[in-house]
Amino acid sequence: MKPFLTIDPTLTRPALLLRLALIGLVLGGAAALFAWRAGWFTPHTLTQDTVIDTFQKVNGVFPGFRRNHAKGVCFRGYFESNGNAAALSRAGVFSPGRIPVLGRFSLGGGLPYVTDAPATVRALAVQFQLQNGEEWRTAMINLPVFPVQNVQQFAEQLVAFAPDPATGKPDPAKIQAFVAAHPATARALPLIQQRPISSGFADSPYYGLNAFTFLDKGGKPTPVRWTMVPEQPFQPSPAVDPGATDKNYLFDGLIAAVRSAPQRWRLILTLGQPGDPTSDATITWPADRQTIDAGTLVVDQIESEAVSPARDMNFDPTILPDGIAVSDDPLLSARSAAYSVSFTRREGERKEPSAVTTAETGK
Amino acid sequence: MNPKPRTQFAIQSRLLHWLMAVMILAMLFIGVAMVSSLADYRWLVALHRPLGIAILILAIIRLVNRKLTKLPPFPPTMSPLERRIASSSEKLLYALMIALPLIGWGMLSAGHYPIVMFGAVHLPPILPAHPLLFAILRAAHTVLAYLLFATILAHVGAVLFHTLIVRDRILDRMALWPIRRPKTPAPDANPAE
Ligand code: HEM
Ligand code: HEM
Numbered sequence: 001m002k003p004f005l006t007i008d009p010t011l012t013r014p015a016l017l018l019r020l021a022l023i024g025l026v027l028g029g030a031a032a033l034f035a036w037r038a039g040w041f042t043p044h045t046l047t048q049d050t051v052i053d054t055f056q057k058v059n060g061v062f063p064g065f066r067r068n069h070a071k072g073v074c075f076r077g078y079f080e081s082n083g084n085a086a087a088l089s090r091a092g093v094f095s096p097g098r099i100p101v102l103g104r105f106s107l108g109g110g111l112p113y114v115t116d117a118p119a120t121v122r123a124l125a126v127q128f129q130l131q132n133g134e135e136w137r138t139a140m141i142n143l144p145v146f147p148v149q150n151v152q153q154f155a156e157q158l159v160a161f162a163p164d165p166a167t168g169k170p171d172p173a174k175i176q177a178f179v180a181a182h183p184a185t186a187r188a189l190p191l192i193q194q195r196p197i198s199s200g201f202a203d204s205p206y207y208g209l210n211a212f213t214f215l216d217k218g219g220k221p222t223p224v225r226w227t228m229v230p231e232q233p234f235q236p237s238p239a240v241d242p243g244a245t246d247k248n249y250l251f252d253g254l255i256a257a258v259r260s261a262p263q264r265w266r267l268i269l270t271l272g273q274p275g276d277p278t279s280d281a282t283i284t285w286p287a288d289r290q291t292i293d294a295g296t297l298v299v300d301q302i303e304s305e306a307v308s309p310a311r312d313m314n315f316d317p318t319i320l321p322d323g324i325a326v327s328d329d330p331l332l333s334a335r336s337a338a339y340s341v342s343f344t345r346r347e348g349e350r351k352e353p354s355a356v357t358t359a360e361t362g363k
Numbered sequence: 364m365n366p367k368p369r370t371q372f373a374i375q376s377r378l379l380h381w382l383m384a385v386m387i388l389a390m391l392f393i394g395v396a397m398v399s400s401l402a403d404y405r406w407l408v409a410l411h412r413p414l415g416i417a418i419l420i421l422a423i424i425r426l427v428n429r430k431l432t433k434l435p436p437f438p439p440t441m442s443p444l445e446r447r448i449a450s451s452s453e454k455l456l457y458a459l460m461i462a463l464p465l466i467g468w469g470m471l472s473a474g475h476y477p478i479v480m481f482g483a484v485h486l487p488p489i490l491p492a493h494p495l496l497f498a499i500l501r502a503a504h505t506v507l508a509y510l511l512f513a514t515i516l517a518h519v520g521a522v523l524f525h526t527l528i529v530r531d532r533i534l535d536r537m538a539l540w541p542i543r544r545p546k547t548p549a550p551d552a553n554p555a556e
Contacts, residue, residue, distance in 0.1 A: 003442060004442050004444055004445055005442070005445065005524070005529065006440050006529055007528055007529065008528065008529060008530040010530075011528065011530070016528065019527040019528055020528070022523075022527065023520060023523045023524060023527060023528075026519070026523060027516050027519065027520050027523075030516060030519070031516060033392075034391065034392065034395065034512060037392050037395050037396045037399075038395035038396070038398075038399055039395075039399035039400075046401065047398075047399045047400070047401060048398065048399070048401055048404065049399075051401070132483060133477070133485060133487070134477065134479075134483055134485060135477040151401050309475065309492060312474075312475060312492060312493075312494045312497075313475050314474065314475075314476065318405050319476070319477060319479075321483065322482045322483035326405060330402060332405060333401060333402055333403065333404050333405035333406070334401040334402070334404075336404055336405045336408075337397075337398075337400070337401045337404035337405070338401070340404075343474070344497075344498065344501050347474065347494040347495070347497045347498045347501075348494075348495070348498030348499075348501075348502075351494075
């Protein structure tokens with residue numbers, strides 16, 4: 001019988017050992033390079049996994065729910081484009097006409113059963129279903145600027161604003177230290193705190209905040225930010241906090257509003273000028289920038305998470321049709337990466353009933 | 364066909380081998396780098412999808428090519444057991460290079476993602492949107508990618524062992540340039556599979 005392996009008999013012992021060592025070096029080197037790219041040697045750098053771990057440390061783990069914007073309700077409707085933005089972007093969503101949308105309203109934070117409160121961040125996520133099968137997904141909030149510039153600051157902020165286990169309230173000293181160390185946050189916070197707070201989801205604006213790049217038919221780029229501006233007239237938030245009597249008052253208000261009539265928002269695009277910062281969501285562009293009303297988002301059906309495909313959807317803001325591209329804002333790649341980990345974890349978990357149930361939505 | 368047994372793989376087989384070797388290694392590195400990089404995730408994943416689909420197309424072409432061309436016989440320095448191990452590891456490599464991109468495509472379908480290639484070009488879903496299906500396929504994508512990397516390391520290790528220690532010029536079989544038939548050892552009559 002032949003031996004399993006034959007060694008060239010002309011090789012001397014040292015030559016043999018040297019050659020074996022070389023093979024070990026090549027294989028070990030390749031494996032080490034792979035492990036290094038996978039981040040095994042740098043366990044303390046912030047990655048998408050550690051960002052989501054931070055959410056879980058601050059909020060606890062609620063299986064099946066989003067790690068941020070955990071409390072929500074889903075909707076269907078349509079987007080009616082008026083064609084005004086078609087010259088700026090070749091994306092089919094801006095040709096005149098109506099396309100279906102799916103989406104979700106939510107409250108910021110990782111607590112799926114939290115009591116609704118006026119100052120909690122409100123959010124609107126939309127999936128536009130383009131005629132050619134492309135998609136545009138966007139996730140917007142009701143803050144005029146974002147409090148941080150990048151994901152490192154975001155993770156630090158999560159920890160700094162987390163409730164102290166002793167008091168159940170955030171530690172003012174930690175917040176102060178964070179704000180003092182981050183001038184961009186110090187500039188943004190007053191704008192956030194002074195924003196007019198409306199009565200509910202239906203009369204709130206929702207800001208995309210991150211800048212994107214619109215590309216026209218010839219490929220000409222324009223920096224753009226967008227906002228969903230409500231057609232529902234602004235009503236101030238009630239003086240007495242309604243959360244005390246109805247934990248879900250914001251969601252219940254939205255459900256009642258949509259039941260009485262379709263709710264409408266105008267998609268307003270703000271065009272950046274050369275020199276306007278596109279990589280910093282803590283700064284607004286000058287007030288005189290040209291705006292374009294691109295069409296109307298109409299929300300005509302509310303459905304609970306339990307029955308909506310929007311529950312098992314990742315509203316990754318980098319899912320864009322041809323004609324809209326990301327800008328140099330570092331938040332965009334970081335959001336895409338972190339949402340993916342949150343999505344992957346929650347999809348593998350058993351689903352618990354949401355706070356806003358099918359009984360409340362009627363669907 | 365060729366009356367004499369080949370000493371090298373057919374030229375298109377050799378081209379496919381090296382092209383795909385580079386692409387697959389790049390894909391493995393892109394894959395593990397993107398899932399641990401907040402800053403580079405977006406552009407890496409945008410590259411990962413079309414490159415993975417290109418590998419799927421090439422892998423299918425390569426499989427058909429393997430069925431249609433005559434393989435050079437194993438060198439006589441390989442024992443029957445080693446031949447069996449070599450041909451099953453080759454089968455595993457083929458299976459993984461087809462399964463991994465299919466799972467990538469399938470998991471994005473199950474995750475209700477659009478499967479964007481470039482510009483407006485995108486692929487249709489091949490599975491229904493389903494949370495658990497997504498979770499299982501996502502985990503399988505990781506496990507099989509690591510298995511593929513381990514199999515490639517074993518494959519490279521075996522070839523290096525033959526080249527440097529058995530010294531049977533096994534690498535000539537896959538060399539991109541033509542190699543003249545060696546004078547001495549008559550090629551074994553056994554076909555490769
Ligand atoms: C680096 C900064 C950010 C991080 C780490 C982050 C993290 C997250 C995570 C983990 C989710 C849950 C994703 C899922 O499971 O599907 C989420 C949802 C969401 N985020 Fe962010 N986010 C960031 C910045 C922003 C910004 C700038 C905005 C607004 C412009 C925003 C708006 C939203 C909205 C609206 C949702 C809910 C989407 C839905 O209903 O599925 N986020 N975020
Ligand atoms: C030969 C082909 C492929 C190889 C070798 C490969 C390899 C990998 C690797 C190593 C990872 C990282 C896994 C981890 O550490 O968890 C990964 C993730 C991923 N791959 Fe692939 N892949 C291939 C094909 C594809 C295809 C065709 C698609 C989609 C069309 C795809 C989509 C993805 C996605 C979406 C992720 C994970 C992103 C995330 O979780 O955020 N892959 N792949």
